[in-house]
Amino acid sequence: MAKKSIEARQRKREVLHAKYAEKRAALKEAGDYAALDKLPKNASPVRLKNRCQLTGRPRGYMRHFGLSRNMFRDxxxxxxxxxxxKASW
Structure with missing residues (x-):
């Protein structure tokens, strides 16, 4: 299990990313990089990390299922x- 503070930080980033997504796309299309710099850092999609939906584990993430390898197996x-x-041959 990931620390609750790290999970909360991730959720905060997801909310900010969703809030500024349209504005960021419009500024990028216009080429206004000075205004892009003034947006919050956590609004950037690069700062999002794929995490398991059940445990918050960042490693061994399976994108198709949204789970870590451990939870997927269980x-x-x-x-x-x-x-x-389970495969058998």
Whole structure:
């Protein structure tokens, strides 16, 4: 489990990114880089980090499922992810 403060910081960045997304796109299209510099740093999409939805783990993230490899394995073995079965040959 990730620290709650780190998860809260990530959520704050996601909210800021969503808030300024249209404005950022318009400024980029216009080429107004001075105004882009004045936007909050955390509004930038580069500062977002992919994290597991259940545990907040940043490493071993599987983008298709939104889970870390550990949680993916546990949920797949429990049958909670439709269409995923353990391979055997």
């Amino acid at each position: 949920m797949a073995l429990q049958g909670k992810i439709p269409g995923v079965t």
